Amino acid sequence: MDPGSDGMSLSQECRVPGAQLYTVAKLPAVRAAMDENRPLKLLAIGGSAAPGASASYPAKLEAALEHTLPKTDVVIDHRGLPGEIASGAAERLRTMVAEAEPDLVIWQVGTHDAIARVDADAFASALSEAVAWIRSHGIDVVLVDPIYTASMAADVDYNRIVDAVRTVAGQQQVPLVRRYEALHYLSSRSDKGEGHMLGRQFRLNDLGLRCMAEHVALTIATSLMRTESGTNPKADPGAPPLTVPQRAPG
Amino acid sequence: MRDPNAIDFWRGFALVTIFINHVPGNAFERYTFSQYGISDAAELFVFLAGWSIGIATSGRDGRPEPPGRSVVRLLARTVEVYRAQLTVMLLALAIIAGSALLLDNPLILEWHNAGGFFADPIQSVCGMALLTYQLGYFNILPLYVVLLGVAPLFVLVGRVSLLAALALSGSVYLASLVFEWNLPSWPGEGDWFFDPLCWQVLLVLGFVLQGWNRRSDALRRWSRRLFPAGLVIVCLGIVLAVTGIRPDPLIVPEPRLLFTFEKTYLTPARLLHFLGVLLAFAPVYAILAPRIGAMVGYLTQLGRNSLAVFSMGSILSLIGQLVRFQTGGGLLIDVLVASSGVVGLGFTAWFVEWRTRSKSSRARA
Numbered sequence: 001m002d003p004g005s006d007g008m009s010l011s012q013e014c015r016v017p018g019a020q021l022y023t024v025a026k027l028p029a030v031r032a033a034m035d036e037n038r039p040l041k042l043l044a045i046g047g048s049a050a051p052g053a054s055a056s057y058p059a060k061l062e063a064a065l066e067h068t069l070p071k072t073d074v075v076i077d078h079r080g081l082p083g084e085i086a087s088g089a090a091e092r093l094r095t096m097v098a099e100a101e102p103d104l105v106i107w108q109v110g111t112h113d114a115i116a117r118v119d120a121d122a123f124a125s126a127l128s129e130a131v132a133w134i135r136s137h138g139i140d141v142v143l144v145d146p147i148y149t150a151s152m153a154a155d156v157d158y159n160r161i162v163d164a165v166r167t168v169a170g171q172q173q174v175p176l177v178r179r180y181e182a183l184h185y186l187s188s189r190s191d192k193g194e195g196h197m198l199g200r201q202f203r204l205n206d207l208g209l210r211c212m213a214e215h216v217a218l219t220i221a222t223s224l225m226r227t228e229s230g231t232n233p234k235a236d237p238g239a240p241p242l243t244v245p246q247r248a249p250g
Numbered sequence: 251m252r253d254p255n256a257i258d259f260w261r262g263f264a265l266v267t268i269f270i271n272h273v274p275g276n277a278f279e280r281y282t283f284s285q286y287g288i289s290d291a292a293e294l295f296v297f298l299a300g301w302s303i304g305i306a307t308s309g310r311d312g313r314p315e316p317p318g319r320s321v322v323r324l325l326a327r328t329v330e331v332y333r334a335q336l337t338v339m340l341l342a343l344a345i346i347a348g349s350a351l352l353l354d355n356p357l358i359l360e361w362h363n364a365g366g367f368f369a370d371p372i373q374s375v376c377g378m379a380l381l382t383y384q385l386g387y388f389n390i391l392p393l394y395v396v397l398l399g400v401a402p403l404f405v406l407v408g409r410v411s412l413l414a415a416l417a418l419s420g421s422v423y424l425a426s427l428v429f430e431w432n433l434p435s436w437p438g439e440g441d442w443f444f445d446p447l448c449w450q451v452l453l454v455l456g457f458v459l460q461g462w463n464r465r466s467d468a469l470r471r472w473s474r475r476l477f478p479a480g481l482v483i484v485c486l487g488i489v490l491a492v493t494g495i496r497p498d499p500l501i502v503p504e505p506r507l508l509f510t511f512e513k514t515y516l517t518p519a520r521l522l523h524f525l526g527v528l529l530a531f532a533p534v535y536a537i538l539a540p541r542i543g544a545m546v547g548y549l550t551q552l553g554r555n556s557l558a559v560f561s562m563g564s565i566l567s568l569i570g571q572l573v574r575f576q577t578g579g580g581l582l583i584d585v586l587v588a589s590s591g592v593v594g595l596g597f598t599a600w601f602v603e604w605r606t607r608s609k610s611s612r613a614r615a
Contacts, residue, residue: 080440
């Protein structure tokens with residue numbers, strides 16, 4: 001993506017080459033909402049909360065998206081999702097999606113499972129099932145992989161989880177924000193290492209959050225350019241419903 | 251000190267199960283009953299809390315104590331649980347922050363929703379006092395505080411009519427399911443992990459059943475008759491859990507929560523499954539007790555000191571998670587974590603009883 005075109009640029013401090021920032025895929029539900037001139041309903045799901053002030057990530061994301069998609073009204077619902085995707089959190093996600101009924105789910109995923117040392121294959125299959133379920137209901141998904149931090153760079157399990165997110169995004173054909181690669185790139189560009197992103201108390205600081213919001217917005221905008229109008233989000237052959245519809249007993 | 255009994259035994263059993271389930275990914279998780287049904291140890295814990303309220307608010311002769319005394323007793327217990335929640339939260343946050351500093355790893359701060367606290371300490375500390383800010387896996391005690399807080403209402407109504415107490419509770423439960431009422435989280439969007447408006451029904455059910463059980467043996471007769479139904483429900487639960495078949499929340503008819511399996515709202519399917527488990531396992535204690543004396547002794551001691559054991563269990567499971575994280579896990583570590591936990595819980599219960607004994611002997615001296 002040419003970062004020069006209007007409304008589609010990253011600010012100087014957040015600039016990362018496209019190849020290291022995202023993989024794109026079609027977003028038919030978002031396109032449909034925009035074609036119908038509806039407000040775009042987003043469900044942003046954080047690691048636990050978003051890294052950084054819980055109030056400021058959704059605000060920054062909304063600002064970045066309205067900058068990138070100037071004609072669209074964006075409504076963001078933000079939820080933390082503590083727990084592991086491989087055990088239980090995927091079920092909570094289904095509840096959240098059913099409550100919010102969004103057009104698009106922006107899902108930061110993997111950190112908890114990495115910390116809990118969940119087996120990467122179990123994580124990948126649970127994530128894959130959850131993504132397929134969301135898409136089977138005509139809702140788009142953008143995945144955001146875990147953050148880069150020097151203290152985890154050599155950790156094999158952590159890298160396997162990051163890889164698993166990428167694999168699932170590829171298999172399910174959903175856009176991926178490669179946060180790990182992007183932060184790695186940005187921290188290698190500065191003498192201060194990751195310090196200027198993670199802050200003194202090593203949390204994603206204001207800049208880190210703003211960059212993340214911009215990266216997500218750019219990934220969505222670029223993906224939308226690949227999505228032609230009139231595609232029916234429900235008629236996606238790649239995502240058969242995995243769950244047998246089942247009434248509760250009794 | 252109470253003699254070993256079925257209530258304390260099952261409560262101890264629930265406490266050990268909760269401890270194991272709160273170290274996600276560990277090798278023993280798949281051997282807990284929570285993996286083989288659609289309800290789990292949380293239901294057991296809350297139901298037994300209700301049953302215990304029934305016992306605590308009636309005298310030795312089985313007649314209810316004066317209403318004023320019951321209200322004060324429940325108020326005292328609410329304060330005690332609230333204090334435990336604050337202590338546990340502070341320790342958990344300190345353990346998370348301390349590990350992040352010690353291991354020089356910012357990721358640890360994101361654990362269990364703790365990130366919000368370190369990002370917005372001003373709002374979060376208010377939320378902590380208000381119980382609206384909860385850490386993942388640290389959300390049972392806030393539920394318990396609210397349940398004990400509203401328990402006097404049901405206990406007082408129950409003095410007039412147990413059926414009326416159950417009807418009131420059931421109406422609040424059904425309305426909460428239909429209208430999706432829940433208490434809000436703050437700071438941060440969302441709702442409580444355990445919806446007190448729904449979960450209160452299990453506490454009141456425990457209280458009411460204890461009352462009926464005390465008055466006549468009709469309940470015992472019926473539970474024996476319904477034993478086969480309990481078995482069928484348990485088997486059905488195993489099939490559903492193992493196959494992963496569950497209702498799709500976007501496909502079920504409205505009101506959605508009447509049909510799904512959500513833990514947050516203790517949906518009817520979970521409640522029904524729990525009642526099935528209750529029917530199927532009610533006779534088990536009498537069969538087991540004479541055969542596994544040491545185990546009964548251990549679990550009932552945990553059950554008698556459930557608040558202290560639960561609090562220590564949440565701290566120990568957090569430490570267990572950190573140990574698994576730092577060492578990379580593996581069977582050896584899991585055995586170590588689980589066995590230290592089991593010993594730690596046992597020590598906590600022993601310590602609380604020792605302290606109580608030594609206090610009362612000093613008072614007598």
